[in-house]
Amino acid sequence: MKTSKDVPATSLLDYPRPSVAVDTAVLTVAHGSLQVLLVRRGEEHHHGEWALPGTFLRERERLADAVLRSLREKAGISGRVPRQLHVFDDPERDDRGWVLSVAHVDVVPVVALEDALKSDGIRLASVSGEPQLITELPYGHAEIVAKAVEWIRAVYAESPDPGALLVEPFTLKELRDVHEIVAGASLMRDTFRRFMEPQLTGTGQMSDGTRGRPSRLWRRQQKHYS
Template sequence: MELRDANGLTEREFLEQYRAGDYERPSVAADMVIFTATDTAADYEPGATAKELHLLLIRRGGHPCLGKWALPGGFVQPDETTDQAAARELEEETGVTGVYLEQLRTFSDPGRDPRTWVISSSYMALVNSRRIQLEAGDDAEAAAWFKVRYQLRQEHKELLEQGCIRTCTYELRLEAGGQELAAVIEQTVTVTPSARSVQYAVLSNDGLAFDHAKIIAYAIERLRQETERTGIALLLMPEQFTLAELQQVYEVILGQELPKAVFLDKVAALITATNLYTEHTEHTPSRRLYQRNWGEA
């Protein structure tokens, strides 16, 4: 016996008369925050290199936000999930597959895209820079890796009768090829006995498209949190690396220097020593190479 609803309709009858057009539907996009760690010449020692955190941006070649820099991404197709769309966009932009890919958050502020109602499902990807082949998409003029700087500028706490509101102001700076993009982002954390909420607002923006400064800030916060409690930073490393290289990656992610003892305590169970060493040169001594301890993955 078929079940009938309050109007006496079976499910088949209900679907036959259902009109999806009665409800306005949004477009859905998958936007990617793609991080990598690259080597640059260090100014403190001849022949030495230092790690820097970079993220991938594309310069828009069409309206809206013509000429501004945006996160790589695109609209989700009817025959794919947001996860599949994100993986497709990642491969199209960088040429890599099978890398760390994590959904961050859904961004759905009204008016975030001047074209129409667009909801963005954002993702964070971590890739080894040695595997990357950049390919600007159809709607992009160029693609480039931008060095990331994200610093706390101001913090304010307001105590409630039960709970508190913490407001932090961060400065985001992105640099590539002599070009600098900047934004100021406000993070508001409200804590009560029964709930905790985190909201982001862009106070100023110079050069970034849409609300992508907010998405980038959220991704950096997530990466920092997971670096503190997991071995996620190892996904940015080559198969073999020195302790100094790994410590540099931790420090550029966290935005602060780490005492060696603190760093070693964080990574001791995550890595294992090999019997290999770096090549000794005139300027750099030989150093032992390490690899990920997959037993603790």
């Protein structure tokens, strides 16, 4: 009869191990559409193609630290706190081998991306206006973009501009315009106002009327998505 001493000890090295990557969908609103930030790959594999900023996890590195490193080194973005979105684990998603991607997402005002976008290797792509470019992204990144769009539309349906894309203060019309761009659809004015207004704080001021008649100005009660 075998005892526990007769059973070989199991090591972590006895199990197959995938590589682990992090990829981040940085979303913004620009030129009247919802856009995602892409970087041109400088690596030999898929060299010159556009992709989401990402990297492989280093030994003993935290996921959040790898995300910040990739945004800083690949996209020139710092000072952000992206949130974890989803784990993409299709064994065939990456043509280099077995790679899990822990995808992240962040919503960034376009003004905060101006310096990064000065680089020829960084651009914005409309998630609906450039479908072929998005579809042809390598490493299953199109699926990550789709999941990120699904997420941002869900959070924007619940609260006013949780990604702080608008500069405060703003009018309800400006707020609805941003929400319509994110939603990719028109929103009923009165329904939108009734749902969002209780989540806003009035400033007691009016817009100057340079873009339409003067309107009340508001601030968010909630500063950012949770």
